[in-house]
Amino acid sequence: MKLFKTMALTLVCLLLGIVVAWQYNSVNANLVLAQYEKKNLSQLVEELLLERENNEKLKTRIEELQQEVAALKDDENMDMKYVEDLKKSVLMARVMAGLETVKGTGLVITVESGGQIRVRASHIQELLNELKASDVQAISVNDERIVATSEVREAGDYIMINGRQLVPPYTIKAIGDPDKMERSLNLMGGVLAKYQVYEFNVGLEKNENVVIPGVRDDGTVIRTDKLTPVVP
Secondary structure (H helix, E strand, O other): HHHHHHHHHHHHHHHHHHHHHHHHHHHHHHHHHHHHHOOHHHHHHHHHHHHHHHHHHEEEEEHHHHHHHHHHHHHHHHHHHHHHHHEEEEEEEEHHHHHOEEEEEEEEEEEEEOOOOOHHHHHHHHHHHHOOOOOOOOEEOOOOEEEOOOOOOEEEEEEEEEEEEEEEEEEEEEOOHHHHHHHHHHOOOOHHHHHOOOOOEEEEEEEEEEEEEOOOOOOOOOOOOOOOOOOO
């Protein structure tokens, strides 16, 4: 499409040049003929009026061609804007899917065992659920991005997330309203209250520049090979 419009623009400009050159040659030829053939005054006046009429027609055609050139340029600019808007839409879709590294204000939470009870997958999952209920926009555990298909499960002495073994201390990063998330975690009988009973060591820090990496884009975490879009 872009190549076609470029060729069309070139053709219109070339046509403009031909029209202007033809107009100039036509006027110049008449002057030369008038000089050497010594035409009478009435003939010259008649030809001058005819030439003036032709010039007006050419002027009108030139204006039309110039408008066509401007329209082609506008179409090209619109195409460029469409491409830029499409790129932004694709990027936003990747951000929402968790495929892009993101940053923003939020919380950084560290959790590890401080007594006899080991931090288990269920403890981390409960914390993640509480954060999600607080309108969090992005979460990671030990830099493993949490997405819709992320699993949080036990694997021997480890916690598995996105198919990878994680070891303590567990660092949970969350982007969202830090005050709202903190209030949710500190509710009476809530997650942090239970962590105190379990004697977990917990650190909680508000941060204006929390960076959360994107999930691996190798098909091991987000799988779409069995999905077929339903076109309305």
